[in-house]
Amino acid sequence: MDKRIFKDKAYSILATMIKAMANPHRLEIVDLLGQGEKTVEEIANETSMSIANTSQHLQVLKAANLVEIRREGNFIHYKLAHEEIYISWQTLRELGLKHIAEMERLVKDFREKRNSLEALRMDELLTKMKSKNVVVLDVRPTSEYENGHIPGAVNIPIEDLATQLRKLPKNKEYVAYCRGPFCVFADDAVQLLIQKGFKAKRLEEGYPDWKIKFQTESIS
Amino acid sequence: MDKRIFKDKAYSILATMIKAMANPHRLEIVDLLGQGEKTVEEIANETSMSIANTSQHLQVLKAANLVEIRREGNFIHYKLAHEEIYISWQTLRELGLKHIAEMERLVKDFREKRNSLEALRMDELLTKMKSKNVVVLDVRPTSEYENGHIPGAVNIPIEDLATQLRKLPKNKEYVAYCRGPFCVFADDAVQLLIQKGFKAKRLEEGYPDWKIKFQTESIS
DNA sequence: TATCTATTCAATTATTTTATTGAATAGTTG
DNA sequence: CAACTATTCAATAAAATAATTGAATAGATA
Numbered sequence: 094m095d096k097r098i099f100k101d102k103a104y105s106i107l108a109t110m111i112k113a114m115a116n117p118h119r120l121e122i123v124d125l126l127g128q129g130e131k132t133v134e135e136i137a138n139e140t141s142m143s144i145a146n147t148s149q150h151l152q153v154l155k156a157a158n159l160v161e162i163r164r165e166g167n168f169i170h171y172k173l174a175h176e177e178i179y180i181s182w183q184t185l186r187e188l189g190l191k192h193i194a195e196m197e198r199l200v201k202d203f204r205e206k207r208n209s210l211e212a213l214r215m216d217e218l219l220t221k222m223k224s225k226n227v228v229v230l231d232v233r234p235t236s237e238y239e240n241g242h243i244p245g246a247v248n249i250p251i252e253d254l255a256t257q258l259r260k261l262p263k264n265k266e267y268v269a270y271c272r273g274p275f276c277v278f279a280d281d282a283v284q285l286l287i288q289k290g291f292k293a294k295r296l297e298e299g300y301p302d303w304k305i306k307f308q309t310e311s312i313s
Numbered sequence: 314m315d316k317r318i319f320k321d322k323a324y325s326i327l328a329t330m331i332k333a334m335a336n337p338h339r340l341e342i343v344d345l346l347g348q349g350e351k352t353v354e355e356i357a358n359e360t361s362m363s364i365a366n367t368s369q370h371l372q373v374l375k376a377a378n379l380v381e382i383r384r385e386g387n388f389i390h391y392k393l394a395h396e397e398i399y400i401s402w403q404t405l406r407e408l409g410l411k412h413i414a415e416m417e418r419l420v421k422d423f424r425e426k427r428n429s430l431e432a433l434r435m436d437e438l439l440t441k442m443k444s445k446n447v448v449v450l451d452v453r454p455t456s457e458y459e460n461g462h463i464p465g466a467v468n469i470p471i472e473d474l475a476t477q478l479r480k481l482p483k484n485k486e487y488v489a490y491c492r493g494p495f496c497v498f499a500d501d502a503v504q505l506l507i508q509k510g511f512k513a514k515r516l517e518e519g520y521p522d523w524k525i526k527f528q529t530e531s532i533s
Numbered sequence: 534t535a536t537c538t539a540t541t542c543a544a545t546t547a548t549t550t551t552a553t554t555g556a557a558t559a560g561t562t563g
Numbered sequence: 564c565a566a567c568t569a570t571t572c573a574a575t576a577a578a579a580t581a582a583t584t585g586a587a588t589a590g591a592t593a
């Protein structure tokens with residue numbers, strides 16, 4: 094085979110795969126599926142898209158072998174085909190967060206309004222966790238928490254947090270985490286906690302990042 | 314700011330960046346620029362594209378802040394804006410090489426014809442290099458070698474290899490490397506070396522991968 | 534200043550991508 | 564088996580992407 098043809102094919106195959114990711118809705122779907130499998134309807138609700146449009150985008154991801162399906166009755170559950178797909182997304186996400194000025198501004202503006210700008214990185218949280226005075230809050234839906242979480246974290250889904258607040262001691266430091274840097278549950282949690290007089294910060298990253306970094310598959 | 318608007322903007326910003334990569338020609342350009350800066354004409358020649366088309370694609374990369382320029386007389390030198398951009402490309406490339414069956418077939422077919430299918434990974438080469446009986450050949454152009462290379466590697470650009478062959482001892486093992494997995498210089502080198510009775514394999518990865526993995530900035 | 538060189542720009546056309554709509558399908562439930 | 568549910572499919576129109584061509588520009592040289 095000619096060298097040029099080889100190269101054209103190699104880069105085309107990769108470009109096809111990357112094109113399947115290169116869409117805001119599909120990035121959000123990949124990010125969401127980092128939490129585990131979801132049905133089409135769940136994905137549509139989480140991403141504020143129509144069912145039909147969600148399905149079309151899922152077909153694109155499936156055609157690129159980025160997601161796999163499992164049928165269960167009428168429901169079709171989609172999940173990422175490999176963990177490396179989330180890692181690629183993570184790499185691209187970090188590239189954007191680090192180098193695109195517009196991205197930095199966007200996140201800063203959003204978090205400043207919620208007092209969640211001063212976020213902890215994973216290493217800092219790990220250090221803090223040894224000091225015993227910190228409570229790690231997983232504010233994702235319980236199903237996602239059960240699917241894996243940071244060891245020692247307490248699950249209070251964001252919609253239950255307001256009612257659960259009075260059970261929480263005020264002499265602790267709280268660190269809230271959720272799905273990832275673009276997940277707003279942790280920002281909402283920090284806003285609420287600080288408003289009520291608690292000391293709280295968010296974790297910059299989400300559970301999938303923790304899992305990849307420490308590979309402590311704690312489903313306990 | 315509304316949560317949905319925040320998310321839409323965040324994922325859109327990233328999708329815009331990823332779209333700038335999601336094209337076979339632009340991937341080849343990013344891959345090439347991993348070797349260091351190149352002029353528009355050099356890039357056009359290496360990628361078999363017209364100057365105008367190359368320029369257009371470079372504008373796309375520049376608009377996405379993936380590349381930077383340096384003017385020198387009539388020439389404009391393009392380079393990657395950050396090392397993380399190459400790392401992102403590397404991550405996506407490995408994802409494709411590992412999980413796309415068509416990609417595996419393509420590489421296998423191409424290398425089988427050149428006896429270069431049995432490639433060494435970087436760790437294996439590192440081990441072999443300690444045994445002293447191996448010669449590491451950098452078959453890239455000399456300018457790229459001078460810009461950084463594997464410590465101890467000998468530079469014989471692929472077009473000089475045929476004439477330099479008789480100076481090489483036959484009792485050594487040869488490992489040829491070049492720009493990356495899709496660079497064919499190393500495959501050509503292995504084909505030639507084996508044809509002439511040498512023991513030779515290619516390194517799977519290229520110099521940028523070595524540099525990132527070991528960060529031994531040897532420009533000596 | 535005129536000419537040359539490297540690169541960019543603008544206009545055009547063909548192709549691909551995307552969202553919307555409503556119909557079709559596969560599987561379940563009464 | 565009729566009705567229902569979750570999902571996919573097909574058709575359409577609008578928007579974005581890509582390659583080609585030739586003209587325009589910025590800087591160097593004669």
